[in-house]
Structure formats: structure tokens, C-alpha cells
Amino acid sequence: GLPLAKGLAHRGFSVFGIEENKDKVRLIGEGRDYIDPHLTDLPELLQRLKPTTDFSVVNSSQVVIVCVPTPLTKNLEPDISYVEKVSKAIGAHIQPGTLVILESTTYPGTTDEVVRPAVESGGRVKNVGKDYFLAFSPERVDPGNPHYNTYNTTKVLGGATPACSQAARAVYEALLEDPELVRTASCTRAAEMEKLFENIFRSVNIALVNELAILCRSMGLDVWEIIDLASSKPYGFMPFYPGPGIGGHCIPLDPFYLAWKAREYDFRTRFIELAGELNALMPRHVVELCSEALAHKGLSGASVLIVGAAYKPNISDSRESPAIRIAELLGKRGARLSLYDPLAGELRLRDGQTLLTISQTGDRTFDLVVLLTVH
Numbered sequence: 001g002l003p004l005a006k007g008l009a010h011r012g013f014s015v016f017g018i019e020e021n022k023d024k025v026r027l028i029g030e031g032r033d034y035i036d037p038h039l040t041d042l043p044e045l046l047q048r049l050k051p052t053t054d055f056s057v058v059n060s061s062q063v064v065i066v067c068v069p070t071p072l073t074k075n076l077e078p079d080i081s082y083v084e085k086v087s088k089a090i091g092a093h094i095q096p097g098t099l100v101i102l103e104s105t106t107y108p109g110t111t112d113e114v115v116r117p118a119v120e121s122g123g124r125v126k127n128v129g130k131d132y133f134l135a136f137s138p139e140r141v142d143p144g145n146p147h148y149n150t151y152n153t154t155k156v157l158g159g160a161t162p163a164c165s166q167a168a169r170a171v172y173e174a175l176l177e178d179p180e181l182v183r184t185a186s187c188t189r190a191a192e193m194e195k196l197f198e199n200i201f202r203s204v205n206i207a208l209v210n211e212l213a214i215l216c217r218s219m220g221l222d223v224w225e226i227i228d229l230a231s232s233k234p235y236g237f238m239p240f241y242p243g244p245g246i247g248g249h250c251i252p253l254d255p256f257y258l259a260w261k262a263r264e265y266d267f268r269t270r271f272i273e274l275a276g277e278l279n280a281l282m283p284r285h286v287v288e289l290c291s292e293a294l295a296h297k298g299l300s301g302a303s304v305l306i307v308g309a310a311y312k313p314n315i316s317d318s319r320e321s322p323a324i325r326i327a328e329l330l331g332k333r334g335a336r337l338s339l340y341d342p343l344a345g346e347l348r349l350r351d352g353q354t355l356l357t358i359s360q361t362g363d364r365t366f367d368l369v370v371l372l373t374v375h
């Protein structure tokens, strides 16, 4: 939500940023961008961007955009509770004529089946497309991407009615640098589905190349050479690269939103499940490589430095990072772990243990260095 709020403030909108975490509200109020700390544009935006914990500001807002988390439950089922709770809070304060947009990644049907009834349950609006407007528009932020940002990344939207699409279009046309970058889907469900397809496409292709990497190693081939050679084909091929597993808030989780919804249609999404399985195997594969590398000494008692806690280069985010699983598996095998990641700063394991980054690597020696993310 913060990059979007900043983008809208940049374009001259008066923006309230509702956030339940008081620390984040305080940081934004102090002009500190906790997502991209190197960005210095927040202080000047604070004239138009007001962080708050108070939902009553919905009363005086013409557009309300929802960017709350959409995680999975322990059983890999969608946890839509954040979307539901926030939609109800909006419904309690909404004024007629307001446009509500959901940006959180979710399964097809959420806007219509969850957001709409929750907003209407407040009793202040009831006819979508007439006395209020509702749309879905997926977030496409790519943290750390130096080329694509809020203003130049194509934005897809789908309204609950044509009037809803038109209203949402007006907002994003004002935000993006070129109105041609706004694409209108036929309905909210089509926009919800296309976002999941984007992330499933990545998950499946990463799984494919991870599998190839393991096979190439057994066959004595260099997978990077194979990818490079295949990339010489000017059409019909797009390179993906192997890695220690997938991480972040999106690719490991989002595909399961569709797998869950598909079951309602008696349909099994086999590609999604297989890709999830293959990608989840990679941390174990990395630990096997570590064990092979230290065959002369054994992992137990070995000093191991993990380089890179973040799930991809040049960002500080270590949510769902494969480094977590790798550290846990190495720890179970008795390795003594150190971490180096000046951007992420730390790696939180699921048992509550936290590895803090060492400040520099030069004056220490290790039995093994595991390079996971190169910033």
C-alpha cells in the first residue's frame, strides 16, 4: 500500500494511509520509508499523505484502495480474513458515490463474494455500480526493480459493472504516466484470475528450471550454459534461472489460492501443486550439496556462513525466503550458523530463533560459505 499511497500523493491526490500497525504509522509520519529506506521522497509528500489507524477517514474519501495481506492458513487454504475485516470497516464508514478497489492478490470471486457483501453489510450502500463502485486491480509492484515502478507498469483492472470499471480507470489513468498502460478486464474475476496466472507462470517455470538444474548436475552438464544456449532462440523461449527455492509474499503462496478455488469446480490444478512441490524441494537439495562439499568433515560442528537472507537480490524482505528453511535444515544437521546480509539484517527462523547479520566477512574463517542471494 505504501508505494501506491506515495504514487497517488505524488500525482496530487490527498491520501490517507490507514495502517493498523502503530509503528508503521509513526515511521511514515516521521517521513521514513520502511519499505525502500534509500528513497528520500516521503517527507515532501507528507503534506498530502496522512498515515492513520482510524477508519473513520473513509467517510471523507472518494476512493478507498485495499492492499492488505492475503496469506495462507496452515492447511494451505486462503486466509481472506484481512480482506473481510477491512471491507467491513469500510462498509461502516462509506459514503454514497465512493469507489472501492481491492488490490490484494486473491482467488477469482473475492471482490464479488467477500468484499461486496462485507461493504454492503454496513447498510450505508447497497447498489453496486449505482450508489457505490467496486473494482479489482492487482498490485504489480516488483520490489528492487530498477526499470518498472508504480507509474510505468501496465495496470489491469476489472469492475463489478461497466460504471465501476470506468471509475477505477479514471484513478489509474491519473496515476500512470500513460493512460494506454491501463487495461480493462471484462469483470473482477478475470482481473483476479490474470494476476494468479502471472504468479503461477513464474512458479511453474522456476520449478521446471530447478528440476533441469538437478538433472544437469547428475549428467555432468552446466545448466547455466544450457539456459544461455536456449536463450539464443529469438522466439518462443523465455529464460528462467534455478535457485535455492522460491520466497517472498507472492510466488510461494498465491498459486494455492487458485488450487483451493479450483476444488469448488471439482478440478485439480496439477501444475500448481507439482511446481510447489519441486520448488519446496530445493532447500533440501542445497543442504545436500553442502553436505557433499563438507564430506571430509561432516556438517555437524562445521561453521557455515549463509550469505543472503532476502528472497531476492537488492531488497531487505526475507518473508518466506528459502534461506529460512536452509538455515533450519543446516541447524538440524549440527552446523554452527552465521549470517551475512547487510540489507535484510537478520533471518527469523520458525522456532523463534533469529540469526543476526555479521557486520563484515573479511576477518572470519568458515568451513563453508553458502551463497543464496547476491545483492
Ligand SMILES: NC(=O)c1ccc[n+]([C@@H]2O[C@H](COP(=O)([O-])OP(=O)(O)OC[C@H]3O[C@@H](n4cnc5c(N)ncnc54)[C@H](O)[C@@H]3O)[C@@H](O)[C@H]2O)c1
Residues within 6 Å of the ligand: 001, 018, 019, 020, 021, 024, 067, 068, 069, 070, 082, 085, 086, 103, 104, 105, 106, 139, 140, 141, 142, 143, 249, 250
Ligand atoms: N509486496 C509485493 O511486492 C506485492 C506484489 C504484488 C502483490 N502483492 C499483494 O499485495 C497484498 C499486500 O502485500 P504486502 O506485501 O504489501 O503486505 P504487507 O504485510 O507488507 O502490508 C500489508 C499491511 O496491511 C496492514 N494491515 C493488515 N490488516 C489491517 C487492518 N485491518 N487495517 C489496517 N491495516 C492493516 C498490515 O499491518 C501491513 O502493514 C497481498 O495480497 C500481496 O499478495 C504484494
